[in-house]
Amino acid sequence: MPRLDPFFAEWSARRPGQRRSLDRADALLRELGLDRPRVPVVGVVGSKGKGTTATYASAALSAAAIGNVLVTGPSFRSYRERVRHDGTSVTEEELAGLASELDRGRLSLPPVEEFGGYLAPSGMFLMAGLLHARNTGARVCVLEAGMGGHRDELRLIGPEVVAMGKVFGEHLGVLGDTVPEIAREKAGVAGVHTQSLVSLPQTSEVEDAIGDALAEATGDAVRAETVDPDTQDAWPPPDLRPPGLSAASGVLGVAAADRMLGLLGEDRAPDGLLTRVLESVRLPARLSRHPVPGHAGEVIVDSAINGEGVAAALAHARAVWGGVDHVLLCLPDHKDVAGAEEALAGLRVTAVRLPEAHLRFDHALPDHWSRIDADAVTPGAVAALGDRVLALGTVYFTGRVLEAVEAPTDTLFGRG
Known part of the structure; x- marks a missing residue:
């Protein structure tokens, strides 16, 4: 079993009332050389369906021969599942190597007390994904946020493409006191490097909140784009979407992959190939x-x-x-x-x-x-x-x- 201390050590040792430190996470990103340049990132946020969205984005990129690293959470049977290359979990040896790289960087930082907060496990796995992409030559990272927002490490990474799932009151009182406040907070992962934000249909109040946050984060350079699964030309077609309420997330994931392919100057995979890949998707739980x-x-x-x-x-x-x-x-x-x-x-x-x-x-x-x-x-x-x-x-x-x-x-x- 790979040694997982670097992912959880500071979280496990946190004091009552102590919170995650984005300043410390930013320092670790720089120590690891992950602040820039790095591979382009699709960042996935929302109240539900993030893992499905991220998986379908990764699958569509892989179908187009764009090797990618996918980071989702939490895991089901093994922490190896949190970092995948073209949809397949890293090996125990690969995860152990990533843990060692993170540990060397972490131990070179000043003590936790100087930052007033700890390195959160979810952020450590995001960094592990970036490291794995660098180590393997992957061209894109697809990163699922935790709760999202300006306190999420994804904001530090700065995704080029943001995929915004449906927003509802899952984090009322934590990210905001109203659903529009939650949406505005989740959209806060966007930044100066963001070139596209695609969203599932939202209420008008939530759309306005997302638009305001995106304009502030990008200097009014990017406008949110709604992806409606109910339109006739929405891809993938219904028979290739995941079952139940996840169906819309599959559409959002493919749309996010399309926007990233556009930024890379690449085309979507031919329909036949993309169909075969999406038919093979299996989503645990x-x-x-x-x-x-x-x-x-x-x-x-x-x-x-x-x-x-x-x-x-x-x-x-x-x-x-x-x-x-x-x-x-x-x-x-x-x-x-x-x-x-x-x-x-x-x-x-x-x-x-x-x-x-x-x-x-x-x-x-x-x-x-x-x-x-x-x-x-x-x-x-x-x-x-x-x-x-x-x-x-x-x-x-x-x-x-x-x-x-x-x-x-x-x-x-x-x-x-």
Whole structure:
């Protein structure tokens, strides 16, 4: 197992009230020689669907023979999944090498106390992606932001292309007190190097907030462009998009790749080749379907976190199977537990608790729901619930389910 201390060391040692330091992250970027020049970057932000958007952007670039490094988070079964080359996870040796490079740079910086904050793991993985691109000669990086905003390391990196997913109230009270405030904050990853921002359709208030932030960040040189999946010429066509609510994110990802190809002076891959690559995309925990080892049943896994997502996942499972025998649901209190409960009315449900100390599971649940701890989610336990089990909830949980059923997660797409 590769040594992961450099990614988590300062976060693990943080003091109460201490926050991530972008000044320290900026110093590390410069120490590593990643401030400039570096490969062009597609930066992905939004409230939901960032991983899907980033994956489809990476796939479309790979189809056009543009070697690229993809950074997403969090991981499902291995931290290697957070850094990929043309859709495939780095090896343990590659991740260990990246960790060593980061560690040498980190240890050469002044002490954490001089910056008043720590290096955050998500930012360290973004830098690992840039290092891997430099080491392998990749031409583009596709980087998924954390929450996004001016406090995100992606802002320091300065993406040439920004892909803005749908913005809703996922981070109310954290990134802003209203959805437009959240949108404005997320658009803050744009900067002087940004040449394009493509966005899924938003409310007029959110569009205005994004436009204002982009104008401020680029000196009014860039205008946001809306990519509407419902238009007739939107690509990819519906049969090549991911299922459920992720469909629009697939369209946004291809559009972002198109804008990057334009900046590079390259053409989109021929439709036949691009079709083959997009047909091969497999997104773990996004309505992904898996056999249960040693048993006849199947599980569909989806990282739905609100009532709308739960309802969409349920509709998908019913379309695939004709019905659902049981639902495993893991939503901490800060997610839309009430919305999920409404969407699952009348179904057999087991609520799952995670051990992470920062997550609360005190929301009152229906008396007829069962309750278990996450450690009890084993292949045998899943099979005992029926042949058609739907596992829904936070990524921390869906990753555990994927591990339990030994789901393949290292390769997201083929090369056509």
